Amino acid sequence: MNDDEIFPERVAERLATLSDVCAVTLGGSRALGTHTAESDWDFALYYRGDFDPAELRELGWPGEVSGIGDWGGVFNGGAWLTIEGRHVDVHYRDLDVVEREVAEARQGRFHWEPLMFHLAGIPSYLLLAELARNRVLRGSPPDPEYPEALRAAAPPVWHERAMLTLRYAEGAFVRPGRATGFAGALATAAMQLAHAVLAARGEWVTNEKWLLRQAGLEGVDGIVAGLGPAPETLRRAFDEANELFGTVTAKIP
DSSP states (O other): OOHHHHHHHHHHHHHTTSTTEEEEEEEHHHHHTOOOTTOOEEEEEEEOSOOOHHHHHTTOOOEEEOOTTTTOTTTOEEEEEEETTEEEEEEEEEHHHHHHHHHHHHTTOOOEEEETTEEEEEETTHHHHHHHHSEEEESOOOOOOOOHHHHHHHHHHHHHHHHHHHHHHIIIIITTTOHHHHHHHHHHHHHHHHHHHHHHHTOOOSOSTTHHHHHTOTHHHHHHHTOOSSHHHHHHHHHHHHHHHHHHHHTOO
């Protein structure tokens, strides 16, 4: 067994000793087997009660440790650490919150919130997606299926957001020739539409890195590459995006 196979076990053993921690999982590309040698290591610790991040800090790993809730209501908080020379992210997951969102998703209900580094923000069912895709190292966290009610409810919400974002971009950025604003709005709308596509398929999403490719929206890359400040250039790009979005929307089950 090589060291990369043993390393997550060593980290999980330490994290599992923290007060109120019930489970530890490995996530991201390392859990899916799609990583490279440079990929970070993503761990989630699932706690119930009054977990104190100060205990994580006291383990002595260098890096930044956030407080509970510092990263939002869904994503909660976490730490960026260096452990044995490796870049490691540790995410805090409150089991009471997780179980609530599992129950909500099974009824077709979810909410959205902004999160740094996510153009389209995140849905509350991200917590289910992590559980479904992560590898359990310690404990027995929930293991939810993709709820049929969520497959029905989420796509129209995301689709409406995408189309509203694109329509707003037409008036706010295309006509005045504001290329940067249009590029940002187009990227956001594309991510929103991709969420609609994957929700309709019942495919879990934990980040936006491969979201456009998974949803068949890679064509947006070419549109963005051809942008310029001239209003006629932006108008052409808007028309191409509108056509692409219509084609993708027509394939949503």
